[in-house]
Amino acid sequence: xxxxxxxxxxxxxxxxxxxxxxxxxxxxxxxxxxxxxxxxxxxxxxxxxxxxxxxxxxxxxxxxxxxxxxxxxxxxxxxxxxxxxxxxxxxxxxxxxxxxxxxxxxxxxxxxxxxxxxxxxxxxxxxxxxxxxxxxxxxxxxxxxxxxxxxxxxxxxxxxxxxxxxxxxxxxxxxxxxxxxxxxxxxxxxxxxxxxxxxxxxxxxxxxxxxxxxxxxxxxxxxxxxx
Amino acid sequence: xxxxxxxxxxxxxxxxxxxxxxxxxxxxxxxxxxxxxxxxxxxxxxxxxxxxxxxxxxxxxxxxxxxxxxxxxxxxxxxxxxxxxxxxxxxxxxxxxxxxxxxxxxxxxxxxxxxxxxxxxxxxxxxxxxxxxxxxxxx
Numbered sequence: 001x002x003x004x005x006x007x008x009x010x011x012x013x014x015x016x017x018x019x020x021x022x023x024x025x026x027x028x029x030x031x032x033x034x035x036x037x038x039x040x041x042x043x044x045x046x047x048x049x050x051x052x053x054x055x056x057x058x059x060x061x062x063x064x065x066x067x068x069x070x071x072x073x074x075x076x077x078x079x080x081x082x083x084x085x086x087x088x089x090x091x092x093x094x095x096x097x098x099x100x101x102x103x104x105x106x107x108x109x110x111x112x113x114x115x116x117x118x119x120x121x122x123x124x125x126x127x128x129x130x131x132x133x134x135x136x137x138x139x140x141x142x143x144x145x146x147x148x149x150x151x152x153x154x155x156x157x158x159x160x161x162x163x164x165x166x167x168x169x170x171x172x173x174x175x176x177x178x179x180x181x182x183x184x185x186x187x188x189x190x191x192x193x194x195x196x197x198x199x200x201x202x203x204x205x206x207x208x209x210x211x212x213x214x215x216x217x218x219x220x221x222x223x224x225x226x227x
Numbered sequence: 228x229x230x231x232x233x234x235x236x237x238x239x240x241x242x243x244x245x246x247x248x249x250x251x252x253x254x255x256x257x258x259x260x261x262x263x264x265x266x267x268x269x270x271x272x273x274x275x276x277x278x279x280x281x282x283x284x285x286x287x288x289x290x291x292x293x294x295x296x297x298x299x300x301x302x303x304x305x306x307x308x309x310x311x312x313x314x315x316x317x318x319x320x321x322x323x324x325x326x327x328x329x330x331x332x333x334x335x336x337x338x339x340x341x342x343x344x345x346x347x348x349x350x351x352x353x354x355x356x357x358x359x360x361x362x363x364x365x366x
Contacts, residue, residue, distance in 0.1 A: 008297075011228045015235065022239035029243065029252050039263050041335075172252070174267055 036150035036171045038114035040106075044185065048178030055120075055129055057089075058099035064221050066214075067101040067199040069187040072117055072136050073110035073144050074195045080208035081137040087211035098218055102133065104183040105195050112149040115171075117180045119153040122170035126162045135160060229353050230311060231293030234286050237346040240339050241282030248279050261335035268335075270328045278325060282343060285318055289350060296357070308358050315351040322347050 054067065070077040092098040104120075106113035116136050123132030135156050136143075143152040150171055157167040170176075187197070191204055198205040198214070201221035209217075246252045248266060255262040265271060271278050289311065296307040322344045329336050 011232075011297075015232060018232065018235055022235070022242075026239065026243060026246065029256075030246060037263065039267055041264055042267055043269060045269060172247075173249075174263070177267060 038118045044182045055102040058093040059096045062099035069105040069192045070196040073113040076208045084211045121176035234290035238286035245279035262337040264335040265337035312354040
């Protein structure tokens with residue numbers, strides 16, 4: 001290709017300017033605070049659910065398993081978590097009567113529910129699932145309607161002693177999006193339509209039931225195979 | 228010149244998507260959100276390798292060849308021009324395959340993939356045009 005020396009020089013100048021602009025734009029994208037979105041319409045892969053049944057707490061030998069389908073952004077779930085769950089933990093889980101299985105059920109009406117569920121999943125990577133779970137519910141008011149929910153949740157992870165770099169990388173990767181979707185699909189198949197919903201011995205119980213009611217239900221529940 | 232310029236643009240598009248893929252960029256600037264659907268789909272990997280990484284390496288090679296073809300000693304229908312036409316042709320076919328996946332399997336369109344498709348088609352056309360012109364000049 002024939003080109004005059006001045007034309008070639010202009011070309012290299014243009015190439016250099018383009019390279020600089022591209023590098024500057026990418027550096028800006030990498031450095032800017034990461035607003036994370038967790039996609040909803042992901043394809044669930046076998047690897048997303050392999051060996052994972054949900055977040056479990058309680059003895060393996062417990063006679064009854066309770067599956068809770070909940071949404072971190074749902075006020076009723078927050079109410080159950082902060083008011084009823086401490087008593088449930090103390091009276092039913094710690095005593096070996098109940099094994100608790102938490103399942104994400106992010107409702108479409110709650111735009112930050114998946115981000116919060118993913119934040120809890122990323123906390124599990126660092127062995128802090130239940131601490132993060134409780135903290136997310138405790139601080140629901142702060143992040144629920146925020147446009148920078150992921151940044152707030154990242155700060156929360158930091159206050160719980162997690163490695164922020166690892167947590168942020170986990171959030172950016174959205175690697176648990178499929179797992180969250182699988183959890184939602186499992187609940188939908190069982191007939192869950194609102195949160196919180198509890199599956200106890202094959203029956204669904206809707207709403208933030210009290211720990212007393214839960215104790216009564218569990219006392220009458222027969223041990224059942226897990227779904 | 229156009230090939231080198233366009234390949235550099237394609238290289239930055241692929242690098243942007245790859246940085247997202249490896250978690251270095253939080254969210255893609257994409258109005259519809261379909262970019263993330265495509266980038267997080269199982270089809271975003273080809274034979275176990277991220278498609279964005281394949282694009283990055285491909286554009287880097289095209290960029291290098293594009294610069295090489297500009298050197299006076301490679302003027303005419305020399306091997307860099309021929310290789311450019313062949314490689315960009317393969318890239319166009321691969322892009323067609325990926326676009327098919329977006330349309331018929333993932334059911335989402337990533338605007339950066341569309342931009343890359345436009346770039347690679349123009350690179351291919353320029354490479355073929357350049358080769359034919361050089362061959363005609365030599366003949």
